[in-house]
Amino acid sequence: MxxxxxxxxxxxxxxxxxxxxxxxxxxxxxxxxxxxxxxxxxxxxxxxxxxxxxxxxxxxxxxxxxxxxxxxxxxxxxxxxxxxxxxxxxxxxxxxxxxxxxxxxxxxxxxxxxxxxxxxxxxxxxxxxxxxxxxxxxxxxxxxxxxxxxxxxxxxxxxxxxxxxxxxxxxxxxxxxxxxxAGLTIYTAIKALQLEKGKHVCIVGAGALGHIGSQIAKSKRLRVSVLDARDAPLELCNSLRLKPDATYNCGKVDADDEQAVAAVVKAIGGEPDATIVTTDAIPAFKLAINITRKHGQMQVVGQPADPIPIPFYPLIFRDLRVTGSLLxxxxxxxxxxxxxxxxxxxxxxxxxxxxxxxxxxxxxxxxxxxxxxxxxxxxxx
Ligand SMILES: [Zn+2]
Ligand SMILES: [Zn+2]
CATH class of the missing domain: 3.90.180.10 (Medium-chain alcohol dehydrogenases, catalytic domain)
Structure with missing residues (x-):
């Protein structure tokens, strides 16, 4: 008109x-x-x-x-x-x-x-x-x-x-x-990781970004795991045709407890090559950095009001990279x-x-x- x-x-x-x-x-x-x-x-x-x-x-x-x-x-x-x-x-x-x-x-x-x-x-x-x-x-x-x-x-x-x-x-x-x-943010975050087929990406936070990202990563033939502290979004991810390879409710996991972290890694089929944190819950960042494989990458997409805690040990002794991704x-x-x-x-x-x-x-x-x-x-x- x-x-x-x-x-x-x-x-x-x-x-x-x-x-x-x-x-x-x-x-x-x-x-x-x-x-x-x-x-x-x-x-x-x-x-x-x-x-x-x-x-x-x-x-x-x-x-x-x-x-x-x-x-x-x-x-x-x-x-x-x-x-x-x-x-x-x-x-x-x-x-x-x-x-x-x-x-x-x-x-x-x-x-x-x-x-x-x-x-x-x-x-x-x-x-x-x-x-x-x-x-x-x-x-x-x-x-x-x-x-x-x-x-x-x-x-x-x-x-x-x-x-x-x-x-x-x-x-x-x-x-x-x-x-x-939501979709563009997680798409760009996954794309920037440049993971080869078969590599493992763990998406921490199964909400709006997480459930779209899980399917995008599957469509790219990646191994995909999804963590969340709530059952409902994890069930949603598992109900999708392009469903993740593993999901885990990490609501009760203490990220400082080595055994608890090892149990998460086992449940999702090994240490991910990369983690993407889509939530603003601070414990999620701690857990993500502790499960990421040596020489791996943690991609920050969530925007918490408080500072993200990143200890030197994983950065230096496990050679992790922490990056952010914008839209x-x-x-x-x-x-x-x-x-x-x-x-x-x-x-x-x-x-x-x-x-x-x-x-x-x-x-x-x-x-x-x-x-x-x-x-x-x-x-x-
Ligand atoms: Zn937005
Ligand atoms: Zn300009």
């Missing part, structure tokens, strides 16, 4: 103030009068009519004010950095051949395309990171729903074509939304979306409505919650 036909006010959620605690206290306001201005698009803009958007741990951190150093124009903002929907208008560059990578190189983006967008938007293009094609590390890049006023939990948003991927028909909006942050880029997202469609990777979601966010946030922290919470924003698509 011509951008002049996009309504100037929209229905959606707003974060208007920071809230302490876990974020269950109804931090958002549902409004029908959120201003939306698509009258003068930048060349890189993609206007998306939202369908389904994910809710992620970083949204809770945003609610608590832990991400406020990234805010571009202050509050209010529309939350969610895992948007999907249908393109309704494009800037000039977004409609040009330059956007072909978003469609796997087949053609430029166009109105009506089903897409998802990762969080990033408008990198500066001038800094060392941008020039090296690493815009996710640009100090001036914006993040949808975190630092940019546009997020996935309102009827419309403006994304940046350089971070958008087209969704193939076999990838629904419910499956696509969690790929935009991904458009190429990674395209690869992931294709992989999910091709391999039939199952993204387990529970869908809520826009007026059910307090319920969603309450359930997210329940030990019986498994999979990924998403919100259906648009009713007609």
């Amino acid at each position: 011509p951008s002049a036909d996009i309504p100037p006010k929209m229905r959606g959620l707003l974060l208007e103030r920071f809230v302490e605690g876990k974020g269950e206290d109804d931090p958002y306001t549902l409004r029908s009068d959120i201003p939306f201005d698509a009258s003068s698009l930048k060349p890189t803009d993609v206007v998306i009519r939202a369908a389904v958007a994910g809710v992620c741990h970083t949204d809770i951190m945003t609610v608590r004010g832990e991400m406020k150093r990234f805010l571009k124009e202050g509050l209010p903002i529309v939350p969610s950095h895992e948007p999907t929907g249908v393109i309704v208008a494009l800037g000039s560059e977004a409609a040009s051949e330059k956007s072909a990578p978003a469609t796997g190189g087949k053609r430029p983006l166009k109105e009506g395309d089903r897409v998802g967008s990762l969080a990033h938007k408008e990198p500066c293009g001038q800094c060392e990171e941008c020039k090296a094609n690493r815009p996710k590390f640009c100090g001036n890049v914006s993040f949808l729903g975190i630092s940019d006023k546009h997020g996935g939990l309102a009827e419309y948003l403006i994304a940046d074509y350089r971070f958008v991927a087209q969704l193939p028909d076999e990838v629904s909006f419910e499956t696509g939304a969690p790929l935009m942050c 991904g880029n458009q190429q990674d997202l395209k690869e992931l979306v294709d992989l999910v469609g091709r391999e039939g990777i199952e993204v387990k979601t529970k869908t809520f409505k826009l007026d059910e966010l307090p319920k969603l946030l309450g359930e997210l922290h329940s030990p019986t919650f498994a999979g990924k919470a998403v919100v259906r924003v648009g009713e007609d698509q």
Whole structure:
């Protein structure tokens, strides 16, 4: 539709103030009068009519004010950095051949395309990171729903074509939304390990990232084990077609107890070549570093509020490497979306409505919650 036909006010959620605690206290306001201005698009803009958007741990951190150093124009903002929907208008560059990578190189983006967008938007293009094609590390890049006023939990948003991927028909909006942050983060973390077929990766934390990552790693023909302190997410992993080779409930394991650690290693079929910690539970990091094989790697994806304890002994005497992994880029997202469609990777979601966010946030922290919470924003698509 011509951008002049996009309504100037929209229905959606707003974060208007920071809230302490876990974020269950109804931090958002549902409004029908959120201003939306698509009258003068930048060349890189993609206007998306939202369908389904994910809710992620970083949204809770945003609610608590832990991400406020990234805010571009202050509050209010529309939350969610895992948007999907249908393109309704494009800037000039977004409609040009330059956007072909978003469609796997087949053609430029166009109105009506089903897409998802990762969080990033408008990198500066001038800094060392941008020039090296690493815009996710640009100090001036914006993040949808975190630092940019546009997020996935309102009827419309403006994304940046350089971070958008087209969704193939076999990838629904419910499956696509969690790929935009949770899925992409774990995909990139696994890819960066560069493990050969048959090598053992242990994913510590079987939540939204863990259950997707376990299947991605299996599709790459790796040996996969999954640890969690809760039964429900482990059962979910075991119910999937691409299920892990081993799962173990490590809730009662003392990571300083050598015998207990040895029992975990035995249960998962030996020391993993790499561990990926997706949770923010501090004991998980201690356990992960103690089970990782000599010369192995621990990949940090979880973002705990407290410092991660790393003793010198495993670093020096077992020659471990500890690395971090941040989201991904458009190429990674395209690869992931294709992989999910091709391999039939199952993204387990529970869908809520826009007026059910307090319920969603309450359930997210329940030990019986498994999979990924998403919100259906648009009713007609
Ligand atoms: Zn830059
Ligand atoms: Zn996220």
